[in-house]
Amino acid sequence: MAKLELAGVTKRFGSTTAVAEIDLVIEDNEFFCIYGPPGCGKTTILRLLLGLETPDEGEIRIDGRTVNDVPAPDRNFAMVFQNLALFPHMTVRQNLSFPLKERKMARDVIERKVGEVAETLHITSLLDKLPAHLSGGERQRVAIGRSLVRDPNAYLMDEPISALDARLREEMRVELSRLQRELNHTLVYVTHDQEEALSVADRLCVMKAGRIAQIGTPQEIYNSPISRYVAEFVGSPPINLINGTFDAGKAEFRVEELGVALALAGELDQADGKAVIGVRPEDVIIERSEDGISAKIHEVEPLGAFTIIDIAAGEHKLRAQIPGQPQFELGEPVSVRFDLAKCHFFDDSTGKRFATGASLT
Amino acid sequence: MSSIELVGLTKRFGDLIAVKDLDLMIEDKEFVAILGPSGCGKTTTMNMIAGIEHPTAGQVLFDGVEVQNVSARRRGVGFVFQNYAIFTHISVYKNLSFGLEVTGVPAGEIERRVADMAKLVRLTHRLEWRSSRLNVNELQRLALGRSAILGPQIFLLDEPLSNLDAAFRAEMRTELKHLQHQLQQTMVYVTHDQLEAMSMADHIAIMDLGVLQQFGTPLEVYNKPANLFVANFMGSPSMNLLPCRITDEGGEVVLDFGAGGRLMVEDESLLALCKKAARQDLVYGVRPENVTLRRGEKEGRGLSLGVNFVERIGARSIVHLGETDHEIKVLEGNQSPTKVGETLDAVAHAGASHLFDAQTGVAIR
Numbered sequence: 001m002a003k004l005e006l007a008g009v010t011k012r013f014g015s016t017t018a019v020a021e022i023d024l025v026i027e028d029n030e031f032f033c034i035y036g037p038p039g040c041g042k043t044t045i046l047r048l049l050l051g052l053e054t055p056d057e058g059e060i061r062i063d064g065r066t067v068n069d070v071p072a073p074d075r076n077f078a079m080v081f082q083n084l085a086l087f088p089h090m091t092v093r094q095n096l097s098f099p100l101k102e103r104k105m106a107r108d109v110i111e112r113k114v115g116e117v118a119e120t121l122h123i124t125s126l127l128d129k130l131p132a133h134l135s136g137g138e139r140q141r142v143a144i145g146r147s148l149v150r151d152p153n154a155y156l157m158d159e160p161i162s163a164l165d166a167r168l169r170e171e172m173r174v175e176l177s178r179l180q181r182e183l184n185h186t187l188v189y190v191t192h193d194q195e196e197a198l199s200v201a202d203r204l205c206v207m208k209a210g211r212i213a214q215i216g217t218p219q220e221i222y223n224s225p226i227s228r229y230v231a232e233f234v235g236s237p238p239i240n241l242i243n244g245t246f247d248a249g250k251a252e253f254r255v256e257e258l259g260v261a262l263a264l265a266g267e268l269d270q271a272d273g274k275a276v277i278g279v280r281p282e283d284v285i286i287e288r289s290e291d292g293i294s295a296k297i298h299e300v301e302p303l304g305a306f307t308i309i310d311i312a313a314g315e316h317k318l319r320a321q322i323p324g325q326p327q328f329e330l331g332e333p334v335s336v337r338f339d340l341a342k343c344h345f346f347d348d349s350t351g352k353r354f355a356t357g358a359s360l361t
Numbered sequence: 362m363s364s365i366e367l368v369g370l371t372k373r374f375g376d377l378i379a380v381k382d383l384d385l386m387i388e389d390k391e392f393v394a395i396l397g398p399s400g401c402g403k404t405t406t407m408n409m410i411a412g413i414e415h416p417t418a419g420q421v422l423f424d425g426v427e428v429q430n431v432s433a434r435r436r437g438v439g440f441v442f443q444n445y446a447i448f449t450h451i452s453v454y455k456n457l458s459f460g461l462e463v464t465g466v467p468a469g470e471i472e473r474r475v476a477d478m479a480k481l482v483r484l485t486h487r488l489e490w491r492s493s494r495l496n497v498n499e500l501q502r503l504a505l506g507r508s509a510i511l512g513p514q515i516f517l518l519d520e521p522l523s524n525l526d527a528a529f530r531a532e533m534r535t536e537l538k539h540l541q542h543q544l545q546q547t548m549v550y551v552t553h554d555q556l557e558a559m560s561m562a563d564h565i566a567i568m569d570l571g572v573l574q575q576f577g578t579p580l581e582v583y584n585k586p587a588n589l590f591v592a593n594f595m596g597s598p599s600m601n602l603l604p605c606r607i608t609d610e611g612g613e614v615v616l617d618f619g620a621g622g623r624l625m626v627e628d629e630s631l632l633a634l635c636k637k638a639a640r641q642d643l644v645y646g647v648r649p650e651n652v653t654l655r656r657g658e659k660e661g662r663g664l665s666l667g668v669n670f671v672e673r674i675g676a677r678s679i680v681h682l683g684e685t686d687h688e689i690k691v692l693e694g695n696q697s698p699t700k701v702g703e704t705l706d707a708v709a710h711a712g713a714s715h716l717f718d719a720q721t722g723v724a725i726r
Contacts, residue, residue, distance in 0.1 A: 165398070165553050170597060174681065177670065194528075199672040199679070222675045223695070235675050236531055282676040282695070299535065301560040304583040304596050305650040305692060308560070310535070321676060323650065323694075325580060 002063050002153040002186050003028045004049060009058035011044055018044040019210045022058070026154075026188060031180045033189045035197035036207030037233070042190045044210075046156050049188065051075050062153060078147035080157040085143070086131040092118075092142050093127040099150050117145045120179060140164060140172065148179075154186035162193060169193075173200050194234055198222065206230050223342075228351040231278045231344060237308055239278045240318050243348065246275035252361060253277060253345055257314055258293050262358035264345060270355070274348035283339035284320035286311065286328075292337040297328045311336060363423050363437075363514035363547050364389045365410060370419035372405050379405040381571040383419070387564075392541050392548045394562035396555060396594070402571040403551045407517050410549060412436045423515070439513030439546075441504050441521045449493040453484055456492055456503055460511045474510055481543060482506035498529045502536070509544055516546045522557060534560045555595050559583065567591050589722035592646050592715060598679050601652070601689040603645045604719060607635055616645055621687030622664045631714040634725050642719040649692040651713035654680065654705040663708035664689075668701050682707060 004026040011018045019041040026032045034042040047053040048060060051072030059066050067075060086095050093114060100110045118124045121141045131139055140161060147155060161172045177200045180187045191197050197204050198218040206213045206221060213233075214226045225231035231239045244255035246264075248271055253262045255277070262277075285292075286309060295313035302325055309320045309328060313336060320336075328334070345355040365387040372380040380402040387393045395403040408414040409421055412433030421429050428436055448456055457475045466474070479485045482502040487495065495503060501521060508516065521537075522530045538561045541548050552558055558565045559579040567574045567582060567590075575587040586592035592600045605616045614626040614635045624645075626632050655663070666682035666689065678697035682705065683689050691707060693699060716725040 166556065166597065167398075167594070167599065170599070174670070174672070177672075181670075195674055198674045218673045218675075219695075222673075236528065238528070280676065299538070301535070301538075302580055302583075303556060303559050304580070305648065325584075 004154060004186060004188065005059075005061040005064075006045070006048065007059045007061065009045075009048060009055045009060065011041075011048060011053055012056050017210055019048075022212060024205060024212065024215070026186060028063075029184055029186055031177065031187045031189065031200055031202045033191060033197040033201035033204035034207060035191055035194060035201075035204050035234075036213075038192060040207040041210040042192075042207050043158055045207075046158055046188065046190050049075075050077055050079060050156060076150075076153045078150055078152035078155045080144050080147050080155070080160045086139060086146075088131050091128050091130055092123060092134070095131070095142055096127075096145050096149055099146060103150070113149050117148045120148070120182065121145045121175075141175075144176075144179075148183070152185070154188060155180075156188045156190075158190045159192070160189075161196070162191065169196070176200055194236060198234070206233060208233075224353075224356065225278075225344065226353055228276060228278065228346040228353070231346070231353070235280060237281050237319050237321060239280050239344075240284065241346075242277050242279075242316060242318075244275055244277060246270060246273060246345070248272045253358065258316065260293065261361045262340065262343075263361045264355045264358050266355065266357075268355055270345075270347065275354075276346040276348055278344040278346060279318075279338045280342065281308070281319045281321035283342045284311075284318055285337040285339065286320055286322065286326075287335045287337065289335045292335040295334055295336045297330055297332045297334060300328050300330065364425075365515065365547060365549065366420075366422040366425070367406070367410075368420045368422065370406070370409060370421065371417050372402075372409060372414060373417045378571050380409070380416075383573055385566055385573065385576065387547060387549060389424075389547055390545050392538070392550065392561060392563045394550045394552055394558035394565045395568060396552055396558040396565050397568035397574075398553055398594070400570075401568040403553075403568050404519060405571075406568070407519060407549060407551050410515070411438050411440060411517055437513055437515065439508035439511060439516045441508050441516070441518045447492050447500055447503055447507070449491070451492060452488065453479075453490050453492055453495070453503060454488040456507050457488075457510055460507065464511070478506045478510045481509075481540065497525055498533070501525060501529075501533060505537070505540065509540070509546075514546060516541075516544070516548045518548065518550045520552055521550075523552075523554070530557075537561060556597060559595070567594060569594075585724070585726075586646075586715065587724055589644060589646075589717050589724075592717065592724070596648060598649045598690045598692065600646050600648050600715070602717075603687060603689070605643055605645045606641050607638055607643055608641075616643075618645070618664070618687060620684055622666070624664060628709065628711050628714060630712045631709075631716070634714070634716040637725050638716060638718070640718060640720065643725075644717040644719050644722075646715035646717060647689075647709045647713055649679065649690040651710045652689070652691045652707050653710065654682075654691055654693070654699060655708055656703075656705060663706040665704060666707050668699055668703045668705060671697065671699055671701060673697075 006022045006024040009022040010020050034045055036042045048055055060068055096114045097110050118127055123141050161169050173196050203217050205215045208229055214230045221234055242255055244253055246253050251264045293313050295311045298312045299310035301308040306321055306323050307326055311318045340358045343358055344353050346353050367383050367385040370383040395406055397403045409416050420427050457478055458471050461471045479488055522533050565579055565582050566576045569590050575582050575591045583595050603618050605618045608615050608617055616624045626635055668682050670681040672679040676695050678693040680691045680699050
């Protein structure tokens with residue numbers, strides 16, 4: 001149980017800056033995700049916390065105490081890595097007992113702890129098997145279990161379930177989040193899978209090229225992205241982005257070739273110039289009427305619970321996500337509207353969001 | 362052009378039956394996905410189509426002609442694997458032209474075909490690059506292009522997207538589908554990812570333990586799963602499947618979920634299914650998107666359940682309700698007002714319920 005802090009942390013490897021000026025507070029008992037593309041520095045942050053790397057600048061604190069000089073073993077973190085390093089010659093029980101034996105715990109305490117963890121992770125029936133006889137998902141659970149048996153300050157996980165197949169990942173992420181609530185521990189979780197990040201995290205940090213792009217709850221990140229980068233990076237299928245122009249005098253956003261003219265609400269601190277509208281696929285509304293933007297159905301992907309529809313409006317390609325199994329013909333002419341209250345507007349050069357919500361002029 | 366027919370196809374490895382008595386008809390120019398968990402026999406099936414494995418029994422027919430004794434290289438089949446065996450030390454152009462050069466195609470034609478294919482797989486601006494400089498997405502497109510350029514009538518793909526990360530996978534799904542439209546080849550696509558199969562295939566063959574479970578269009582297998590395995594495998598989040606007993610209480614049909622509660626059946630289509638049930642022990646199924654959560658409803662309409670956990674995944678929210686072992690999932694939107702700790706009535710949409718025989722797993726129709 002611990003509050004973790006990074007204050008102004010920078011880490012360089014030779015001439016490359018892996019992470020720069022990271023300010024991050026992970027609250028006690030929080031399930032915190034670090035989410036970003038490969039090479040964005042998310043694993044470096046984890047290694048800095050863990051004590052496997054030393055920051056070039058800034059401080060790392062555990063419960064307010066600076067630990068820059070505290071060696072890794074004394075930080076008492078439990079780590080679950082991407083490649084689940086189980087001892088192949090040991091049974092599941094031996095694998096789980098190992099970290100406790102290392103700490104010279106009494107035999108009956110070890111037995112009890114291993115039993116408890118096995119129960120929580122539903123691996124009691126596997127205790128006497130060797131890792132080679134386990135499925136990928138079972139091995140994953142044992143690897144997590146091995147870190148759970150110690151009573152660490154916090155759990156750190158680096159893509160612990162990314163190697164599993166889709167269905168198992170879905171189950172494991174629910175399992176993980178249940179576990180975290182039951183264990184009542186701080187958990188820091190690194191992933192490049194957004195569905196995972198959004199579904200498990202209390203809060204997440206979206207990374208971009210070694211820097212923090214945004215920190216917030218999954219809903220804040222998804223519904224109020226601070227920039228075009230975050231808007232584009234979170235959400236699948238990705239947000240539709242259409243270039244247009246902003247007229248500060250009239251507080252109006254236009255896309256000439258689509259005949260779109262929107263009045264933006266509120267006090268706006270934005271100059272005249274190029275701007276971008278962002279519309280989530282679920283906020284694209286397809287109708288068989290004459291009212292909206294005229295477009296054609298380009299591709300229909302029925303996925304069961306919902307349907308993804310690619311639409312061509314002139315040179316623009318838009319993607320809509322509609323609940324259920326609506327029927328459309330390829331090439332069918334349709335009319336497109338946006339749920340205007342949820343549209344975001346970004347500055348074209350800085351990518352910063354300057355407005356959300358609009359109405360027809 | 363090429364249709365593929367499998368008749369009574371069986372493959373044994375020692376005592377293990379990898380594929381058992383498989384009958385499958387893949388029409389010309391069709392995109393068929395062979396879908397199943399690891400070890401279901403999907404790759405073995407594909408290897409038999411390709412000629413890499415020889416069947417223990419049964420036939421493989423291309424356009425009605427038996428080919429089990431035709432060697433792999435003479436079957437005219439294009440192959441793309443999970444690990445895209447690209448020659449990384451040579452240029453993108455050379456990777457594309459190599460196969461044509463080997464088969465003695467005239468130089469002018471090679472140039473034209475490479476240019477066409479590069480355009481199709483969107484690598485025109487990369488042709489002079491050494492392949493090792495490509496990113497994974499481009500490498501995968503190159504792997505496709507390199508096979509496709511030889512114009513095979515049958516194209517076999519074995520989990521070609523599984524190395525890519527989620528965002529690229531979604532993009533490649535759409536690209537592959539377009540590619541198949543344009544190439545007009547018969548495509549057989551092996552995958553364990555139901556989303557890939559749903560989004561791309563004309564028909565899906567779902568396998569488990571070497572046996573074909575169902576063959577149909579994506580929406581057929583999604584909406585009318587033939588058995589519990591298919592019901593559980595298709596869809597994400599997966600279908601709610603609850604063991605229950607059917608009882609008659611003074612003329613009313615009741616589904617008894619034990620600790621999970623009791624449901625008086627009012628939905629006519631479910632009532633009709635209940636009447637066809639041959640046994641009392643059943644499994645009730647309903648998809649998470651076909652359940653509505655209601656507040657303050659009268660008793661009896663649905664199951665009254667406590668909310669354990671809400672996953673908020675962008676456009677969707679997945680609500681988990683009920684006791685362990687009787688848990689159900691309900692799909693709500695981004696603005697879902699549901700909170701942990703609430704007790705809500707879960708009501709299935711009319712006509713959206715499934716029933717399965719608990720013993721055989723077969724859907725009651």
